[in-house]
Amino acid sequence: MTTKEMIVTILEENKDHYFSGETLAAQLNVSRAAISKAVKELKKEGFTIDAVTNKGYCLSSESDVLSSAVIESYLQKNGYYVETVTYKTIESTNQTAKKMALDGANHGTVVLSEEQTQGRGRLGRSFYSPKNSGIYMSIILRPQFDMQSSLLITTAASVAVCRAIEKLTRIQAEIKWVNDIYLNGKKVCGILTEAVTDFESGTIEHIILGIGINVTTANFPDEIKEIASALLNSSSNKLTRNELAAEIIYQVFEITNELQTKEFMSEYKKRSFVIGQKVNVIQPTNTFLATAIDINEQGGLVVKAEDGQVIELNTGEVSIRKV
Incomplete structure (x- = not known):
């Protein structure tokens, strides 16, 4: 240092x-x-x-600037020695992490930024990423497990984020299938996973795990303010973004040990607020009404359509139907 x-x-x-x-x-x-x-x-x-x-x-206790040195110090106390890179502003941490991965960045390397100007969510949506109030980071993973286990990374990461939040704040966050973290009915965190595969060997070369969390974000654009919220309601909270970022990274590293045994799946189900709900299933070529009845061992959502047909969803998304 x-x-x-x-x-x-x-x-x-x-x-x-x-x-x-x-x-x-x-x-x-x-x-x-x-x-x-x-x-x-x-x-x-x-x-x-x-x-x-x-x-x-x-x-000052109110100072809260993302710092690679501080995050790495927290991680080292838990036995993890990884490289973190922080930016003041960046187009997208996932885009930067992908470039770094192609250039040979090590497993576990983390890219963080105070602000994203082109933050992305699932299905090509933008992710609101204002400066100084959130954690926007991407973790480069070079998995040593099979492709089937790799498909569970997003599911596992959702549990890892919830564990980190609960450990540091005592707040019990919930999961909306497949990768959104909710608090009091509003989204506080989104997860975007992108993988690069070797088509000849059928193995995954690396995974970019993007996590965006609203920590103290106060003002949201009109189009999302009814559905988005922040984890903490005050910027003067004693919890720092460095500490939370380090804990999330730590929990992600730890949960990758559970991918093959799928020990985290029971926790994912307990934290899900979708199971038992009437939902609108939204797919690229189809939309239909159903009831969410379970989550299978591959992280897919099991729904029962109005005609009684039971369907396992591995892609797409759902929205809760308002009664």
Whole structure:
């Protein structure tokens, strides 16, 4: 880590606590001038650092800037050593991650951004990605399991995000098939998975797992404000986006160990609010009414159409029918 990265990691993990320049210099084995220079650079990057004579430097509890160094520090405490890359603004983390994967980026590499200008959701939709209030990230996965297991990545990732949210906030999030996370009836997170396969061998070369979560987003465009919400209702909440991003990444890495055993499927079903509901099934060439009755072992939604036919859906989407 650079001096700047080490300083922000120390301050982030000890918010509202002052460290003198002398203490930081001794701890990092650098000069006090180097500490002062690094702090000035951090302030320019948006970190809210107070500098008080005879007290030192302190990161405000309200400061919440995405930092690779801090995220990696959290992950290292859980035994994961991966590369993370953060941007102030980017067209799409998935697009950047795909380019990095083709250039040989390692398994587990994570791309994050404060803002996306062309964030994408499923079926070509845009994903609202305003700056400084969400987590927009893509994880490069190079699976060591079979293609069938790989198809469950999106399902597993939904559970991983819910686990991370619940661990850090005690909030019990729900899942709308196949890949949306809901809170109090409104969407707070979307997941987009894209895979590159080797047609000759039939194996998956890499998977790009994109996760977009509204953390403290206050204002939504008119077209989505009735269906979208934020995880936290206040930007002053003690939970930082760095901590939440790290926990989500950790939970994703952990749940990949369950792909072949499918241990997470029972949890996915428990968190689903679609099962038992009347739904509109929306497919590329067809739309019909049905009742969601189950989720199969491959993550497909099992529905019973109005004519009594039982159908297993592996693609498409559903909307809850309002009675």
